Amino acid sequence: MLFFSKNKHILKCAALLFTVSLSGIILNTNNTHASDLSAFFTWNTNTSADGRDILDSDSKSIQMLTELYVQGADDSGFTVSVHTKNDTTSLINEEKFVNDEIKSISENLTLDNFKENNWGISTDGTNYQPIPDKDHPNLIANTKGQDSRIIKTYYAIKLNENIKPANYKNTIVYSVVSNQVANLPSGIEFNKTIKEIAGGEENVVHIKASNTIPEGTNVKNIATNTDVKGEFKIWYDQSEKTVYYWTSASFAYLNENSEKMFDGFSNLESIDTTQLNASFATTTANMFSKNPKLKTLNFGKYIYKTGKVTDMHEMFADTGLEEIPVNNYVGPRFFDTENVVNMSGMFARTRQLRDIGFAESLDLRSAEDLSYMFYGLNGKRYYYIGSAFGSQTKKVKKLDYIFATDQENRVENIGVSWHENIWDTSNVKSYEGMFAGRTNYTGCGPNHLQNAPVSDLSWLRAGGGGFDGYFCESL
Numbered sequence: 001m002l003f004f005s006k007n008k009h010i011l012k013c014a015a016l017l018f019t020v021s022l023s024g025i026i027l028n029t030n031n032t033h034a035s036d037l038s039a040f041f042t043w044n045t046n047t048s049a050d051g052r053d054i055l056d057s058d059s060k061s062i063q064m065l066t067e068l069y070v071q072g073a074d075d076s077g078f079t080v081s082v083h084t085k086n087d088t089t090s091l092i093n094e095e096k097f098v099n100d101e102i103k104s105i106s107e108n109l110t111l112d113n114f115k116e117n118n119w120g121i122s123t124d125g126t127n128y129q130p131i132p133d134k135d136h137p138n139l140i141a142n143t144k145g146q147d148s149r150i151i152k153t154y155y156a157i158k159l160n161e162n163i164k165p166a167n168y169k170n171t172i173v174y175s176v177v178s179n180q181v182a183n184l185p186s187g188i189e190f191n192k193t194i195k196e197i198a199g200g201e202e203n204v205v206h207i208k209a210s211n212t213i214p215e216g217t218n219v220k221n222i223a224t225n226t227d228v229k230g231e232f233k234i235w236y237d238q239s240e241k242t243v244y245y246w247t248s249a250s251f252a253y254l255n256e257n258s259e260k261m262f263d264g265f266s267n268l269e270s271i272d273t274t275q276l277n278a279s280f281a282t283t284t285a286n287m288f289s290k291n292p293k294l295k296t297l298n299f300g301k302y303i304y305k306t307g308k309v310t311d312m313h314e315m316f317a318d319t320g321l322e323e324i325p326v327n328n329y330v331g332p333r334f335f336d337t338e339n340v341v342n343m344s345g346m347f348a349r350t351r352q353l354r355d356i357g358f359a360e361s362l363d364l365r366s367a368e369d370l371s372y373m374f375y376g377l378n379g380k381r382y383y384y385i386g387s388a389f390g391s392q393t394k395k396v397k398k399l400d401y402i403f404a405t406d407q408e409n410r411v412e413n414i415g416v417s418w419h420e421n422i423w424d425t426s427n428v429k430s431y432e433g434m435f436a437g438r439t440n441y442t443g444c445g446p447n448h449l450q451n452a453p454v455s456d457l458s459w460l461r462a463g464g465g466g467f468d469g470y471f472c473e474s475l
Contacts, residue, residue: 038070038071039068039069039070039071039174039176040068040069041066041067041068041069042067042068042069042150054157054159055159055161059111059112059158060116060158060159060160060161061111061114061156061157061158061159062156062157063111063125063154063155063156064154064155064156065125065152065153065154066152066153066154066155067150067151067152067153068080068150068151068152068153068174068176069149069150069151070143070149070150070151070176077142077143077178077179077250078141078142078143078176078177078178078179079139079141079142079143079176079177079179080139080140080141080142080151080174080175080176080177081137081138081139081140081174081175081177082121082132082137082138082140082153082172082173082174082175083132083133083134083135083136083137083138083172083173083175084131084132084133084134084170084171084172084173085134085170085171085172085173086134086170086171087133087134087135088133088170089103089104089130089131089132089133089170090102090103090104090170091119091157091168091169091170092168092169092170093164093166093167093168093169094166094167094168094169095164095165095166095167098164098165098166099164100117100163100164100166100168101117101168102117102118102119102157102159102163102168103117103118103119104118104119104120104130104131105118105119105120105128105129105130105131106130107130108127108128108129108130109128110126110127110128111128111156111158114128114156114158115158116158116159116160117158117159117160117163118157118158119131119155119156119157119158120155120156121138121153121154121155121172122153122154122155122156123140123141123152123153123154124154125152125154128154128156131170131172134173137175140153142179179249179250180229180230180248180249180250181225181229181230181249181253182223182225182230182231182232182247182248182249182251182252182253183223183224183225183230183232183252183253183255184222184223184224184232184252184253184254184255184258184276185222185224185255186255186257186258186259187254187255187257187258187259187260187261187263187283187284187287188257188259188260188261190222190255190258190261191260191261191262191263191264193220193222193234194207194234194243194262195265197220197234197235197236197243198236198243199236201264201265201266202265202266202267203236203238203241203267204241204242204243204265204267204268205240205241205242205267205268205269205270206240206241206242206243206268206269206270206271206272207242207243207245207262207268207270207271207272208242208243208244208245208270208272209244209245209246209272209273209274209275210244210245210246211246212246213233213235213246217235218235219233219234219235219246220233220234220235221233222234223247223252224255229248230247230248230249230252231246231247231248231249232245232246232247232249232252233245233246233247234246241267245275247275251275251276251277251300251302252275252276252277253276253277253279253280254276254277254278254279254280254281254284255280255281256280256281256282256283257281257282257283258278258281258283258284258287259283259284259285259286259287259311260285260286260287260289261284261287261288262287262288262291263286263287263288263289263290263291264289264290264291265290265291265294266291266292266293267293268291268293268294269293269294269295269296270294270295270296270297270298271288271294271296271297271298272298273297273298273299273300273303274298274299274300274303275300276300276302276303277302277303277305278302278303278304278305278306278309279302279305279307279308280308281306281308281309282308282309282310282311283309283310283311283312284306284309284311284312284315285311285312285313285314285315285342286313286314286315286317287315287316288315288316288319289314289315289316289317289318289319290317290318290319291318291319291320292318292319292320293320294319294320294321295320295321295322297321297324297325298325299325299327301327304327304333304334304335304336305336306335306336306337306340307336307338307339308339309335309336309337309339309340310339310340310341310342310366311340311341311342312335312337312340312342312343312346313342313343313344313345313346313369314344314345314346314348315346315347316346316347316350317345317346317347317348317349317350318348318349318350319350320350320352321350321352321353322352322353322354322379323353323354323355324347324353324358326358326361333361334358334359334361334362336363337362337363337364337367338363338365338366339366340363340366340367341366341367341368341369342368342369343362343364343367343369343370343373344369344370344371344372344373344398345371345372345373345375346373347373347374347377348372348373348374348375348376349375349376350376350377351376351377351378351379351407351408352378352379353377353379354379354380355383356374356377356383356384356385357384357385357386359385359386359388359389360385360386360387360388360417362388362392363392364389364392364393364395364396365392365394365395366395367392367393367395367396368395368396368397368398369396369397369398370393370396370398370399370402371398371399371400371401371402371430372400372401372402372404373402373403374402374403375401375402375403375404375405375406376404376405376406376407377403377405377411378405378407378408378409378410378411379410380410380411381410381411381412381413382411382412382413382414382415383411383413383414383415384414384415384416384474385414385415385416385471386416386417387416387417387418387421388416389421389423389460390421390422390423390424391422391423391424392424393423393424393425393428394424394426394427395427396424396425396427396428397427397428397429397430398428398429398430398431399425399428399430399431399434399457399460400430400431400432400433400434401432401433401434401436402434403434403435403438403470404433404434404435404436404437404438405436405437405438406437409437409438409439409440410440411438411440411441412440412441412442413441413442413443413444413471413472414470414471414472415471415472415473415474416462416471416472416473416474417473417474418462418473419462419464419465419473420462421461421462421471421473422460422461422462423457423460423461425457425460428457431455431457432455433454433455434454434455434456434460435452435453435454435455435470436454436455438452438454439451441470443459443463443468443469443470443471443472444462444463444464444468444469444471444472444473445463445464445465445466445467445468445469446466446467446468447468448463448468448472452468452470
C-alpha cells in the first residue's frame with residue numbers, strides 16, 4: 001500500500017508497503033515424495049519511504065525489494081508465481097473523492113522509462129514487467145535441487161508531483177507449488193516390467209532416458225503416485241534393442257526397496273540413470289548385478305543421493321564394468337554411504353575393474369559387513385585406494401574374503417596414501433581368507449618379498465620400516 005498524508009501542500013509519503021498473501025502452497029500428500037513446503041516474507045528495510053524524497057529525487061521513483069523465503073523443498077523443487085488478488089493491476093487509493101491511481105506499466109521497461117504514476121515488477125531489479133492480474137499469473141521462479149531458496153522480487157514506482165494525497169494499495173498473491181513428482185515401483189517390480197515390455201531380458205541391450213516420447217509409440221506409465229501429477233513412461237525400441245524411459249517430473253524417485261532394479265540382463269551394455277533420484281531408497285542391493293556385458297553407467301547427480309540406504313549388498317557384483325563413475329558434481333565423490341551397514345560383495349566378481357580409487361570416498365562409519373567386497377578383482381596388477389578404510393572400520397564385524405580371488409590372479413599390490421593407514425579391527429568377528437587365492441600378492445614391509453599371509457588382521461595396514469602390511473604407501 002502507498003500511504004500519503006494530506007496535512008501539507010507538499011505530498012508526504014508515510015510508508016510504502018505491499019500487502020502480500022501466500023496461497024496455493026502444495027503440501028506433501030500420501031504415497032508421494034512431494035515436499036512439505038513453508039514460506040514467509042523477509043521484507044527489506046527500505047520498503048518505507050518519504051514521499052518528499054521520491055519527488056525530490058531526479059527520477060521521482062523508488063525501487064523496493066521483497067524476499068520470499070521458501071523452506072522444505074526437496075530435489076524436485078518448486079515454482080513461484082505472482083498475480084493481483086483482484087482484476088485491477090493498479091494501485092488504487094482509498095479516498096472516495098480521489099480518482100487518481102498508479103497504473104501498471106503496459107510493457108517491459110527499465111525504471112528510467114516508466115511513465116509517471118506507473119509501477120511494475122521485476123526479478124532482477126533492472127528489467128520490469130507489467131503487474132500480472134489474477135487470471136494471468138507470472139512465473140517468477142522454477143527451482144530444483146535446493147532445500148531452501150530466497151526468491152527476490154522488486155517493485156518500482158514512478159510518481160508525478162501532482163498526484164493527489166491518498167492511500168494507494170493493491171494486493172499481490174504469491175503461489176508456491178511443489179514441482180511434479182514421479183515415484184517408481186519396487187526394484188523387483190521395475191525389473192520385471194522392463195523385461196516384459198522388451199519381450200524377454202535377452203532383448204535389452206541399452207536402457208536410456210529420453211526427453212520426448214516418439215509419436216505413435218506404445219508406452220506404459222509405471223509411476224506409483226496416482227494421487228499427484230507426475231508420470232514415468234517406458235517403451236521398447238526393437239530396432240535399437242533399447243528400453244527408453246521418460247518422466248514428466250524433473251526426475252523420478254527410486255522406491256524405498258530398489259533391490260535388483262537392473263539385475264540379470266544377459267546382453268545389457270549400458271544403463272542411463274540421469275533422470276533417477278535415490279533420495280528415498282533404503283536398499284540398493286543387487287541393483288546393477290548379474291550383467292556380464294555391462295560396460296557403461298551414465299549417472300546423473302541425484303542417483304548418488306543414497307544417504308538413507310543401509311544395504312548395498314552385491315550392488316555392482318558380476319558385471320563387465322571396467323570403471324564405476326564417481327560423482328563429479330560435488331566431488332569427485334562416490335555414493336553417500338554413511339548409513340550403509342551391509343556392503344558385502346558390493347563389487348564381487350566384477351573382475352575387470354581398473355580403478356577402485358572411489359573407495360577413498362566411501363563413508364564406512366556404519367559398515368559392519370565388508371566380506372567379499374572386492375572378491376575376484378583382477379583388472380590390473382596394482383590398485384590404489386588412497387586413505388580408504390583405516391580408522392573408519394571401527395564397527396566392521398566381517399572381513400571374510402574381502403580381497404580374495406577364485407580365478408585369475410593378477411593383483412600384486414594395493415597402494416594407500418600414507419604410512420599411518422591402519423585398519424581398526426577391534427570389532428571384527430570373522431576374517432577368513434581375506435587374501436585367499438592371491439599367491440602373487442606381496443604387500444610391503446620387512447617380509448614383503450615373501451607371500452603375504454592369507455588372512456592376518458595385523459597386516460591390515462600400510463607396511464614399511466619395521467612393520468609388515470598388506471598395503472604400500474604411495475608417494
